[in-house]
Amino acid sequence: MTDIITVKNLVEVYSDGTKAVDDITFNVEEGEFFGFLGPNGAGKSTTIKILTTLLKKTSGTVSIGGFDVDKQAPEIRKIIGVQSQETSIDGDLTGRENITLQGHYHQMDSGDIKKRVNELIALVGLEAAADRRARNYSGGMKKRLDLATSLVHKPKMLFLDEPTTGLDPQSRSTIWSYLEKLNKEEEITIFLTTQYLEEADKLCKRLSIIDVGKIVASGSPVELKREIGADSIRISLENCQRDNNKAKELIRTLTGVNEIIDSEECITVYAKNAGLLIADIVRALDSTDIRIGSVIFSSPSLDDVFMKHTGKRIRSEELVKAPSAMWGGARR
Amino acid sequence: MTLLSDTRYIFIRYLTKLVRTPILLFFSLFQPILFLVLFTQLLGKLSSFPGVLPTGVAYLEFAAAGIVMQNAFGSALQSGNSIVADIDSGYLQKMLVTPVSRPAILLGRLASDAFRVVVQTAIILGLGYALGVAENKPFYVTTGVVGILLIFFTLAFFGLAWSGISLALGMKTRSSETVFAIGGVITFPLLFLSPALFPLSFLPGWVQTVSMFNPVSYCVTATRALMINGYQWSTILPAWGVIGLVALITMSATLYQFRKVVS
Numbered sequence: 360m361t362d363i364i365t366v367k368n369l370v371e372v373y374s375d376g377t378k379a380v381d382d383i384t385f386n387v388e389e390g391e392f393f394g395f396l397g398p399n400g401a402g403k404s405t406t407i408k409i410l411t412t413l414l415k416k417t418s419g420t421v422s423i424g425g426f427d428v429d430k431q432a433p434e435i436r437k438i439i440g441v442q443s444q445e446t447s448i449d450g451d452l453t454g455r456e457n458i459t460l461q462g463h464y465h466q467m468d469s470g471d472i473k474k475r476v477n478e479l480i481a482l483v484g485l486e487a488a489a490d491r492r493a494r495n496y497s498g499g500m501k502k503r504l505d506l507a508t509s510l511v512h513k514p515k516m517l518f519l520d521e522p523t524t525g526l527d528p529q530s531r532s533t534i535w536s537y538l539e540k541l542n543k544e545e546e547i548t549i550f551l552t553t554q555y556l557e558e559a560d561k562l563c564k565r566l567s568i569i570d571v572g573k574i575v576a577s578g579s580p581v582e583l584k585r586e587i588g589a590d591s592i593r594i595s596l597e598n599c600q601r602d603n604n605k606a607k608e609l610i611r612t613l614t615g616v617n618e619i620i621d622s623e624e625c626i627t628v629y630a631k632n633a634g635l636l637i638a639d640i641v642r643a644l645d646s647t648d649i650r651i652g653s654v655i656f657s658s659p660s661l662d663d664v665f666m667k668h669t670g671k672r673i674r675s676e677e678l679v680k681a682p683s684a685m686w687g688g689a690r691r
Numbered sequence: 692m693t694l695l696s697d698t699r700y701i702f703i704r705y706l707t708k709l710v711r712t713p714i715l716l717f718f719s720l721f722q723p724i725l726f727l728v729l730f731t732q733l734l735g736k737l738s739s740f741p742g743v744l745p746t747g748v749a750y751l752e753f754a755a756a757g758i759v760m761q762n763a764f765g766s767a768l769q770s771g772n773s774i775v776a777d778i779d780s781g782y783l784q785k786m787l788v789t790p791v792s793r794p795a796i797l798l799g800r801l802a803s804d805a806f807r808v809v810v811q812t813a814i815i816l817g818l819g820y821a822l823g824v825a826e827n828k829p830f831y832v833t834t835g836v837v838g839i840l841l842i843f844f845t846l847a848f849f850g851l852a853w854s855g856i857s858l859a860l861g862m863k864t865r866s867s868e869t870v871f872a873i874g875g876v877i878t879f880p881l882l883f884l885s886p887a888l889f890p891l892s893f894l895p896g897w898v899q900t901v902s903m904f905n906p907v908s909y910c911v912t913a914t915r916a917l918m919i920n921g922y923q924w925s926t927i928l929p930a931w932g933v934i935g936l937v938a939l940i941t942m943s944a945t946l947y948q949f950r951k952v953v954s
Binding site for chain 1: 693696697700704707708711712780781782784785786787788789790791954
């Protein structure tokens with residue numbers, strides 16, 4: 360597989376001295392679904408802006424589809440589609456007009472545009488609303504239209520800057536299914552940034568975790584989580600106060616247990632292959648008069664990975680920008 | 692030619708937006724029309740005082756040139772808001788990740804501004820004519836169709852020069868409030884410190900002096916000449932020169948700001 364994105368020692372220092380991107384190096388293979396996971400202000404948007412020719416880098420090298428981002432920006436613009444964090448569609452135009460105009464910006468042939476627009480409207484399921492003004496679309500519909508506009512010229516590669524931030528769970532999973540379809544069926548390479556753990560986990564074949572401008576870990580979600588080493592079993596007891604110590608003693612004798620700590624539920628057990636251990640634990644406790652309330656098994660999450668590398672949790676800020684606030688005020 | 696076709700699509704986009712937001716069109720026409728009706732009613736008697744207005748000229752005829760000028764001002768100053776809106780919504784950025792011709796982004800906007808000024812000028816002239824008929828003093832453009840076209844040209848050219856100010860301001864401040872505030876602050880003094888609505892001889896000495904340095908004075912005088920006197924090239928050509936000079940300055944500022952936004 361050939362690399363479609365190669366980034367080496369990329370640095371971006373803003374004019375006020377802030378180091379938004381601090382020496383990052385990564386590559387994305389053709390056809391890959393790659394992601395940047397990190398909290399707000401980690402440098403995700405800055406990186407996307409540099410990669411999509413919108414922002415000049417301070418130093419380092421970036422090549423997209425074999426083109427140098429400084430010297431061959433016009434070539435890059437022909438092969439990429441970009442969806443920015445803001446839903447940047449023209450509310451005065453209809454959905455169809457928005458996509459058509461974007462086709463003209465790509466200097467496509469009018470006949471080709473017409474065909475492609477119909478395809479895209481069907482792809483994102485906006486048939487019924489295509490000839491209504493986009494201003495009146497719901498937040499999810501606007502995002503879908505925005506996605507369609509960035510696909511009009513059949514880009515080889517799609518950049519998505521937090522494509523589902525501010526959306527309700529249902530709209531989010533709709534967008535997810537479109538993205539997976541695009542990646543699999545149209546073989547579009549996708550580079551996505553997100554602050555949502557589930558999003559990165561579900562969509563990305565490979566991802567980099569980014570914090571304060573640096574990549575702190577890279578790999579597939581499975582690999583990254585495997586690094587954490589241990590699954591967890593959270594056990595609640597009917598009478599936690601009375602049975603806590605006794606239960607811990609019993610569990611400690613079982614083979615494969617790494618660590619036992621007191622937790623919210625009552626006890627949390629960390630173990631390498633915790634799935635296998637559940638039966639042993641239940642059996643051990645059942646032989647006494649300890650009554651189990653519930654047993655919850657969980658594999659490590661990307662949040663645990665982030666925690667391990669940065670000492671912090673990612674707090675996805677569910678800052679829902681009301682659509683009206685995005686368009687209101689200054690729209691002349 | 693991608694520049695031309697890109698410009699055309701962007702021009703059509705802005706016109707579509709304008710037509711679909713009639714309230715904007717209404718407000719930008721509202722003020723000039725209000726002035727047209729109000730001033731000509733209030734000051735209609737001026738023509739009965741000898742020596743104030745040129746002989747045989749009704750105030751309506753006199754003021755029409757000033758009103759269309761004011762209209763050109765108003766439309767031009769909205770231009771900056773459109774660019775602020777496109778920056779805020781991320782739309783401009785979305786254009787910039789496509790191969791769309793960069794100059795076309797500005798040219799399309801300016802073309803739509805010019806088109807708008809021409810249409811609004813036509814509306815005002817039509818209304819002026821109707822008002823003249825109603826008062827039994829019909830007001831024609833003496834230079835005829837060619838003269839009207841030259842008036843359109845002068846005002847569109849003037850509008851472009853002024854769009855440059857609001858575009859540069861919009862890109863610099865990224866705030867439509869600022870564009871409106873500064874726009875308002877410069878429009879009215881420039882309009883009233885010129886022979887736009889009152890004959891120069893009617894104005895105090897210092898205003899007469901100031902008006903000599905006011906580009907608006909030259910444009911109003913040229914437009915008025917085309918409406919009332921005929922092809923007075925000695926006033927028309929200098930006016931175009933002055934507009935050209937203003938345009939050169941404001942467009943340089945716009946280009947400078949645009950380059951900063953684009954790169």
